[in-house]
Amino acid sequence: xxxxSLAGLIAMAAAFATVGAAQAxxxxxxxxxxxDRTHVRTDLGTTVSVRTVTRNAGDLAAADxxxxxxxxxxxxxxxxxxxxxxxxxTRYVGSLAPGGSVDTTWRVQAVTSGRFALYVTAxxxxxxxxxxxxxxxxxxxxAGRRTLDPDGVLPLAVGIPAGLALVSAAVRRRRRRA
Amino acid sequence: MTAIAAxxxxxxxxxxxxxxxxxxxxAGGRALTLTTVYSLFLSVVVYLLASSTNLxxxxxxxxxxxxxxxxIAVGALLAMILAxxxxxxxRERSTLEATLLSPVxxxxxxxxKLAAAFSIWVAAWLIVIPYIWFLGRGVDIVxxxxxxxxxxxxxxxxxxxxxxxxxxxxxxxxxxxxxxxxLVLLALLAPTQLPSSAQSGWAxxxxxxxNPVTAGEHYVGKLLTNGHGWTQDLDWLVSPMIAAxxxxxxxxxxxxxxxxxxxxxx
Numbered sequence: 514x515x516x517x518s519l520a521g522l523i524a525m526a527a528a529f530a531t532v533g534a535a536q537a538x539x540x541x542x543x544x545x546x547x548x549d550r551t552h553v554r555t556d557l558g559t560t561v562s563v564r565t566v567t568r569n570a571g572d573l574a575a576a577d578x579x580x581x582x583x584x585x586x587x588x589x590x591x592x593x594x595x596x597x598x599x600x601x602x603t604r605y606v607g608s609l610a611p612g613g614s615v616d617t618t619w620r621v622q623a624v625t626s627g628r629f630a631l632y633v634t635a636x637x638x639x640x641x642x643x644x645x646x647x648x649x650x651x652x653x654x655x656a657g658r659r660t661l662d663p664d665g666v667l668p669l670a671v672g673i674p675a676g677l678a679l680v681s682a683a684v685r686r687r688r689r690r691a
Numbered sequence: 692m693t694a695i696a697a698x699x700x701x702x703x704x705x706x707x708x709x710x711x712x713x714x715x716x717x718a719g720g721r722a723l724t725l726t727t728v729y730s731l732f733l734s735v736v737v738y739l740l741a742s743s744t745n746l747x748x749x750x751x752x753x754x755x756x757x758x759x760x761x762x763i764a765v766g767a768l769l770a771m772i773l774a775x776x777x778x779x780x781x782r783e784r785s786t787l788e789a790t791l792l793s794p795v796x797x798x799x800x801x802x803x804k805l806a807a808a809f810s811i812w813v814a815a816w817l818i819v820i821p822y823i824w825f826l827g828r829g830v831d832i833v834x835x836x837x838x839x840x841x842x843x844x845x846x847x848x849x850x851x852x853x854x855x856x857x858x859x860x861x862x863x864x865x866x867x868x869x870x871x872x873x874l875v876l877l878a879l880l881a882p883t884q885l886p887s888s889a890q891s892g893w894a895x896x897x898x899x900x901x902n903p904v905t906a907g908e909h910y911v912g913k914l915l916t917n918g919h920g921w922t923q924d925l926d927w928l929v930s931p932m933i934a935a936x937x938x939x940x941x942x943x944x945x946x947x948x949x950x951x952x953x954x955x956x957x
Contacts, residue, residue: 665741681723
């Protein structure tokens with residue numbers, strides 16, 4: 514091996530070592546999302562609160578942090594529109610200093626019975642390539658109750674106009690006789 | 692010695708007119724026909740809402756809100772139709788001259804007719820109660836919905852009935868009176884069809900607040916769908932209140948200018 518090629522190998526090795534060292538001590542924001550509980554049991558129509566703590570465990574500030582709440586059904590066939598559960602699902606919490614944290618309370622109304630998972634995702638607006646960070650899911654068990662009897666609507670829908678029509682006809686007949 | 696009979700108190704002129712008009716409307720069958728059609732309309736709406744088995748809790752509250760809002764709009768429309776016909780209809784049927792010769796003031800005449808036209812709103816409210824009960828009992832908003840429909844509907848029906856009566860006093864044709872009244876009601880209801888983005892922002896919200904119909908319907912929505920308290924959005928009821936009071940006072944004032952031919956001939 515020539516002297517020149519040996520010098521080249523040493524230079525490459527030095528370069529790799531430098532990059533590796535830089536990666537090992539990767540400086541930057543590191544977001545973590547924690548929840549105050551992992552299971553909630555509630556009734557249909559009830560509003561429940563879930564608290565999350567979003568922490569920046571990194572050594573640089575996490576700028577433009579956005580938190581977003583999502584809900585999905587754990588049972589196939591149950592339709593979920595998260596907007597029905599909460600109309601306030603995105604919070605712009607701004608910058609999180611290194612070691613800093615933000616407490617967020619999410620109020621959701623259980624609008625459908627069944628088993629659901631609720632989770633909060635943290636995203637940095639200026640660092641989308643690093644990917645969102647998601648906290649542990651909260652399982653929500655919503656006990657169902659019968660709120661509407663579709664079979665009972667027919668007697669009502671027919672009975673009221675029919676009753677009024679009968680009274681109207683009786684009044685007209687009486688008037689005609691008079 | 693003969694006993695002196697205590698002087699009998701004569702009923703107020705407007706109550707005599709109102710009594711006669713009420714008999715005419717209800718015993719004559721016209722108001723009953725209108726309320727039957729109204730109940731048929733509510734039946735179709737409630738049947739469609741209730742027969743959808745996939746309604747979630749929020750959608751069920753929304754269906755109560757929709758029923759209450761429709762009852763208010765259509766109930767006020769019925770009262771408007773009767774008020775729009777009250778004076779111009781008599782002009783067209785050539786019965787106004789005889790009515791004007793009756794020993795009551797013109798103001799009493801107009802107020803009596805206004806009260807009779809307004810009675811159909813009270814009937815419309817009574818009719819919607821079972822529908823609201825059916826849809827709302829599972830989601831615990833029956834009493835709020837019934838009370839809220841009464842309060843908002845009464846304010847809107849009072850204002851709109853007074854407006855239709857003013858038009859009826861002013862124009863000599865029944866067709867013109869009905870057309871103007873319906874056109875104004877449609878114009879007031881039109882902003883509810885705007886996309887939600889047009890309703891937000893300074894201009895959109897101002898328009899919504901100033902328009903008594905949209906403001907009243909908005910209040911109903913906030914109370915029933917969003918579960919807000921009675922006082923939380925009370926500022927939305929300012930324009931329906933002002934409209935009702937101002938139009939009722941204006942009708943009472945303008946009643947004295949009631950003529951056989953309307954304002955065209957003045």
